[in-house]
Amino acid sequence: MFEKCALCDIIYRDMKNVLIRLDEQTYEQLKLKAKGAHTSMAGLVREATTKYLAGESLRAADPILALKGKAGGKRKDAAAKHDKYIYGRQD
Numbered sequence: 001m002f003e004k005c006a007l008c009d010i011i012y013r014d015m016k017n018v019l020i021r022l023d024e025q026t027y028e029q030l031k032l033k034a035k036g037a038h039t040s041m042a043g044l045v046r047e048a049t050t051k052y053l054a055g056e057s058l059r060a061a062d063p064i065l066a067l068k069g070k071a072g073g074k075r076k077d078a079a080a081k082h083d084k085y086i087y088g089r090q091d
Helices: 006-012 024-036 040-060 065-069 082-087
Strands: none
Touching: 024 040
């Protein structure tokens, strides 16, 4: 019989279980990646989800990013010379 892991109870106390379905190729890639990183597949999924959600919230929090593609500018060098076009600087 297995002994109950007290440390596991502390670590996983506030976590919820989620069942996901992966195609065979994705499953095998995740399995290999986890083995190479010396972690579990669940650990990689948690890490990737955390990073994804953090990136999404950063993008949502920055209103300037909502303007992307809205200007419809015709200048090819607008990124490099934005000070010139926005502020009139002639650097």
